[in-house]
Amino acid sequence: MNTTYGVIAVALVAVATLGIGAFGLRFSRTTSDFYVASRSISPVWNSAAIGGEYLSAASFLGVAGLVLASGADMLWYPIGWTTGYLMLLVFVAAPLRRSGAYTLPDFAQVRLQSDAVRRVATLLVVAVGWLYLMPQFQGAGLTLRTVTGAPTWVGTVLVAVIVVINVVSGGMRSITFVQAFQYWLKLTALLIPLFFLLHAWSDDGRPSPVAPSDWFQPFGEADGPGLYLTYSVMVATFLGTMGLPHVVVRFYTNPDGHAARRTTLIVLALLGSFYLLPTLYGVLGRIYAGDLVASGRTDTVVLELPSRMIGGTTGEVLAALLTAGAFAAFLSTSSGITMSIAGVVGQGLAKHAATLPITRKVGLTTITALRLAAAGGVLVPLALALSAERIAVANSVTFAFALAASTFCPLLVLGIWWRGLTATGAIAGLVGGGLCAGVAPVLTIAWGPGGWLGVLMSQPAAWSVPIGFGLMVGGSLLTRSSVPGNVARTMVRLHTPEHVDVDRRS
Template sequence: MSLDAAPGVVAVTLVTIATLLIGTWGLRFSRTTSDFFVASRSVRPRLNASAIGGEYLSAASFLGVAGLVLTFGADMLWYPVGWTAGYLVLLVLVAAPLRRSGAYTLPDFAEARLGSRAVRSVCSLLVVAVGWLYLLPQFQGAGITLRSTIGAPTWVGPVIVGVVVLANVTSGGMRSITFVQAFQYWLKLTALLVPGAVLLAVWADDGTPFSSGSDGWSVPLASGGGEGLYVTYSLIVATFLGTMGLPHVVVRFYTNPDGRAARRTTLVVLALLGVFYLLPPLYGALGRLYAPDLAGTDRADALVLELPRIMLDGPVGELLTGLVTAGAFAAFLSTSSGLSIAVAGVLSQDVTGRAWAGRRLEGITAFRLGAVVAVTVPCVVALAVPNLGVARAVGLAFAMAASTFCPLLLLGIWWRRLTPSGAIAGLLVGGVGCGVAIVWTLAVSDPDGWLDTLMGQPAAWSFPLAITTMVVVSLLTAPRIPPHTGRFLVRLHTPEVLDLDRG
């Protein structure tokens, strides 16, 4: 091992050890099946907000945003803006009612709301699809990080992340992962904040001005004609509305004690994300000055990792590289853990067909088997397809979530006339539409023209199509409105202090 690789090796080793130790410490609190699935609904807002920040700030946030800003300029600031604003929509429309539903997973909510096993089955398939699509860039980002910092083969990162995540998820479930993810949020923030402050000081000392010509910063919506305008608005739809449909985000709100705590959690999350997302664009801006040769290459996603060495020679640059490497690896571990729990929960309930409620051994065993499948499949795909852009893959996952679970949650919580037939039709239209767009996007290496643009950013047409289908089919099947709808909606919208039905 070369001296240049030493900081990266030490950083990855320390993060891995810390993650396993904290997960092991949290294991002593995991006693029941409810601990594994939703931490027995006892996680307080501040801890839960830190954990949500830890799992939400993924490879796309830590690495992808800076690479996009480096390559495309200020237009890409819509990514962090949308990923943060999505929690505002979640706060206003979904957080508290979803917690009051008493569900463990999105398929649980769908079945409870609509009384249909068919709706539950479709939701289960979509949870797995979205979860795996989101897990894929986490494993790829780990390969990029270790390749850039220590020169390891690209397969090493996915394997390490997969093993560590499996160890933590299968040992303690949600209860254990909550402590791990909360720690990892603050590690990620520190890992960007400290080097960023040093690099900003270096830039200020250099006095290098930012370019202001035609090749400098672009202004959102000002270029690209009609296609550029469409891409921007489609991106806004995907990020604003996709957040509420991400299974690893939604499942964390089930861990709050009540609806009021869910709302407070969301407010704290907004603050934590707002602080974090100030930092990746800074790296992208500095990269346009000091590392313009990385723009548009497969090394753009590694800008955050390479910039300290580019701007600073010697031990200081290596030390800062080690710190950002630690933050990047924490990003992969925390997001992968949250996604694995969400997917494992669905697999253990709906794919294995084993009823875990009230039977601790069978429930936990089924959960662990589901976790193995949840982690192994995307890890293998990441090894087979190592060159998919990190932020690009996450953007497609948001589009899928916005076009499927977002309409289901909005109408399921706020519209009493939703029927099982309408929900299934809308989920299939949104899911199939996005699925075709994703396959098209991955198959076309050099997109050009309106069709490629529509397929590359499908949310602007797939979300309206899905929600319209849900409404129209529900109106056509009005006699099939579940008889318990009124009572269930009262439960969703009644504060716990007034809910006498629950004692």
């Protein structure tokens, strides 16, 4: 592969990202601009931005790699990632926007009137963010190494630096413009080469890929562990979306609850259109790139197909376009995650600094605190990405979905729809569900247990999500007397359309 085209593609995406982010800086002046873009983003813009940040390395590269390696049953991943927005539309989108919060910890405090719940929620936002950021950074290093031969750490560090610059410069305003642009770039980057690849396949005369019978079974098995893994992936992806901090924070940027629902509907259409494309790359990979399974490089199938099927200058240019799309995937998703981490950590820094004599004299503003949090928030996942052994991007992202589904999903669903939720119950569910879903990937990566224990640890959502819900409900029932006194007014606020006068109704 001609590395010149790949380097040019990466450079153009980096320059465009920084340029569009600088354009957003012109509109970022207030705290509201930096945190929620002054709640003025239209559904069309916001849905494109959500598509941009949600379609990560796992979507752009990982889905095709999973289909190549394991077959049609891997389609549960994109189906689940898309269906999660339907769950978010039904249960969360509009009430969450009406809460008036900036972040998930804000919502927890508004609903439960508890600083302790806020602190636990803040820690979990950081944990989910770090778990999601690491595969983005690793994927960037893999992509740049594949197309240019550069050391893996170069792509990893480059993405981290660009993301921090964008978030620090303009906050939510800047990354909204960037992510909307990057959704359409990613869609175009997959769509155009696919036409050439399908044409080359039809001219080549090769038959359709012959799928073995186990290709259509749940994870290669008709029952037992395979069936459990299928359902666990479904639970994690269906429910995890509504608990991902970088997804939820985008709904705070809508003008009202109606706009939040319209945004979600458009997102469903955008995601459904996108996920058709990497699936086709995976199917073509079974014909032309089957050797990538044995070598453990299935995540590179999207990038390698043009050179294998077409070759020459045309193949190199198409590969460069795919590289641009992949790099945009890492940048847009990493920007959203970093923004969600910076938002919650920045609020805590500003609040804590206001109590200290030294920083009170200096005057640490909320915006400055957000910028410091953005710069510091990427250091841990950056270090992990550089030092940890690489695992398949789609699998590693599912760990983050399982953690979000076991913690923030119960908090949001019960907090919005059940007035009996208490601070004690919320903390019990967040801690218990978080420990169950958080320890599992650590054991899987560090220890690699076998048998049923390994199966349960590799996909924990099927048991960790019920534990999260059960602990929240049980803890709340045992502490009924501590239900917040203003719960009735809060519930009216969450469920009453904006055009109705809440004060008059309550």
